[in-house]
Amino acid sequence: MKNLLFRTSAIAIIMLGATPALAQTGGTQDNQEFQANQELLSRIERLEAELAALRTAVQQSTQNITTAIETADEAQATANKAQKAVKKVAKVAKSAEEWKNTNSIIHLAGYASAGYTNKQNANDTFNQVQFSPIFHYQYKDKVLLESEVEFKVLEDGSTSVGLEYLTIDVNLNDYATLVMGRFISPVGQFRQNIHPSWINKLPSAPSGFGHDGAAPSAELGIQLRGAVPLGAVGDSGLRMNYAVYVGNGPELELEVEGGVTEIHGIGTAGFGRDIDGNKVAGGRVGFIPIPKLEIGLSGAMGDTAIPMEADRSYRILGADFAYQWKKFDFRGEYVQQEVGALSSSVAPETWMWESWYMQGAYRLPRNFEAVVRYTDYNSPHSSQRQEQWAVGLNYLIAPQVIAKIAYEFNAGVVGRDTDDNRFLAQLAYGF
Amino acid sequence: MKNFTIILIAVALSGASLGLSQTSYAAEKQAATETKKPKAADKAVAKKKSKKPNFARGAKLWANRCTGCHNIRAPKDLTDSEWKATMMHMRIRAGLSGQDARDILEFLQRSN
Numbered sequence: 001m002k003n004l005l006f007r008t009s010a011i012a013i014i015m016l017g018a019t020p021a022l023a024q025t026g027g028t029q030d031n032q033e034f035q036a037n038q039e040l041l042s043r044i045e046r047l048e049a050e051l052a053a054l055r056t057a058v059q060q061s062t063q064n065i066t067t068a069i070e071t072a073d074e075a076q077a078t079a080n081k082a083q084k085a086v087k088k089v090a091k092v093a094k095s096a097e098e099w100k101n102t103n104s105i106i107h108l109a110g111y112a113s114a115g116y117t118n119k120q121n122a123n124d125t126f127n128q129v130q131f132s133p134i135f136h137y138q139y140k141d142k143v144l145l146e147s148e149v150e151f152k153v154l155e156d157g158s159t160s161v162g163l164e165y166l167t168i169d170v171n172l173n174d175y176a177t178l179v180m181g182r183f184i185s186p187v188g189q190f191r192q193n194i195h196p197s198w199i200n201k202l203p204s205a206p207s208g209f210g211h212d213g214a215a216p217s218a219e220l221g222i223q224l225r226g227a228v229p230l231g232a233v234g235d236s237g238l239r240m241n242y243a244v245y246v247g248n249g250p251e252l253e254l255e256v257e258g259g260v261t262e263i264h265g266i267g268t269a270g271f272g273r274d275i276d277g278n279k280v281a282g283g284r285v286g287f288i289p290i291p292k293l294e295i296g297l298s299g300a301m302g303d304t305a306i307p308m309e310a311d312r313s314y315r316i317l318g319a320d321f322a323y324q325w326k327k328f329d330f331r332g333e334y335v336q337q338e339v340g341a342l343s344s345s346v347a348p349e350t351w352m353w354e355s356w357y358m359q360g361a362y363r364l365p366r367n368f369e370a371v372v373r374y375t376d377y378n379s380p381h382s383s384q385r386q387e388q389w390a391v392g393l394n395y396l397i398a399p400q401v402i403a404k405i406a407y408e409f410n411a412g413v414v415g416r417d418t419d420d421n422r423f424l425a426q427l428a429y430g431f
Numbered sequence: 432m433k434n435f436t437i438i439l440i441a442v443a444l445s446g447a448s449l450g451l452s453q454t455s456y457a458a459e460k461q462a463a464t465e466t467k468k469p470k471a472a473d474k475a476v477a478k479k480k481s482k483k484p485n486f487a488r489g490a491k492l493w494a495n496r497c498t499g500c501h502n503i504r505a506p507k508d509l510t511d512s513e514w515k516a517t518m519m520h521m522r523i524r525a526g527l528s529g530q531d532a533r534d535i536l537e538f539l540q541r542s543n
Contacts, residue, residue: 102512105512105515136517144523146520146523174482174529174530175529177522177523193524198501225523225526226526226528228528241526243526292495294499322500324499329498399502399504400501400502430501
């Protein structure tokens with residue numbers, strides 16, 4: 001019994017003793033589990049956070065990749081465009097280069113004008129309608145074919161067409177060019193260089209310098225012209241230019257006035273025949289002693305005739321100058337044509353036409369230009385003689401597009417139209 | 432006068448033929464020159480160099496010579512090709528030497 005009790009007590013004691021221990025052991029385990037759970041939770045949270053970060057990163061990357069793809073597409077498109085542009089530029093450059101370096105060049109130049117005239121003792125009228133295209137066909141630096149065709153509206157509404165000049169010019173070397181065909185007379189400056197309406201500073205030509213006046217218009221023949229630098233080659237100083245020609249020469253125009261046969265004028269249109277069988281030879285020499293000053297001397301001699309009559313002598317003399325100083329432009333010219341006497345002729349006397357003019361122009365502000373010109377034209381026929389003062393004001397729309405107004409004070413034989421003053425307006429275009 | 436005219440035309444045309452033939456065979460001559468002794472080659476190079484267009488001279492001549500007759504036109508008015516034909520025309524009309532025309536053309540083509 002004692003043993004049983006002892007044993008029971010012992011068991012009880014052990015049990016009682018074991019209970020706290022057991023209890024103690026169970027709590028540690030729970031703590032550990034709890035901690036483990038906590039750690040696990042923390043880890044899961046961390047992992048979730050990492051996962052979220054990764055998702056964001058992946059989304060960002062996807063977005064970046066999309067953007068990159070779009071950018072690449074755009075870049076490709078731009079590259080394609082650039083490639084096309086480069087091809088186009090290359091094509092244009094090639095064509096430009098071909099055009100630049102081609103052996104033959106076709107070029108159109110020229111001038112045109114339209115105007116208005118209000119003349120004393122006449123109705124005012126719109127006129128001066130003229131179109132003068134100049135065709136250039138060039139082969140390398142050797143040959144130039146050039147031709148000016150003149151279209152003019154006449155008073156009756158019809159249109160006159162004329163071949164002002166046609167020449168084939170061959171450059172022999174740096175100092176000489178051979179010109180053959182119908183050419184503008186190289187005598188003086190006005191006829192060969194100043195007569196185009198966009199160059200002439202007044203709407204009209206000086207008296208005697210138009211067609212069939214004192215200055216010869218054209219010649220049909222052969223001409224040698226060029227320039228020689230008198231200083232060092234390439235220097236912009238002293239120079240000389242020249243033009244010498246041989247041509248068919250002029251024909252004399254007859255007129256019967258008051259029962260008397262007279263030589264009305266010297267036809268110098270550049271005839272395609274030579275009625276007297278003798279040629280006229282002449283030319284001009286120009287000197288440029290300093291830049292912007294040119295002095296020229298001209299002359300020609302030969303024979304001419306009235307159709308069905310014997311030959312008679314023919315002579316031209318001329319002198320000209322042009323000078324530019326600051327905003328001033330000065331120029332002047334003298335020319336004389338003389339037909340010698342012929343006793344067997346219906347008009348046996350010596351006949352002489354002469355004219356000269358001086359012109360000054362000044363460039364005003366705002367593209368305006370003031371011009372004044374004096375001309376004195378003497379003819380064997382009193383009806384042709386004229387003394388003229390012309391004043392003008394120009395507006396340069398562009399250097400080659402000019403609006404002009406001018407007033408001419410004319411003095412001729414009273415009652416003749418050469419005595420009537422005129423107001424002129426003109427629009428001139430050079431191209 | 433008749434004989435004088437015939438002689439003048441003959442001289443002018445032979446001059447033209449001579450001038451043209453010289454120009455036509457310029458390349459062959461140049462090639463031949465290159466193979467000759469150095470002194471001749473130097474001369475040919477110097478000659479070629481002296482004919483080279485000069486921009487600065489062209490600018491001066493453009494300002495001085497063109498105004499002799501007409502209002503000066505800006506280089507931008509025309510294309511290179513148009514200036515080429517225009518300068519050929521002006522060389523003959525205004526009495527310019529070949530070198531003057533080349534100089535002015537150089538200025539105009541580089542300034543347009």
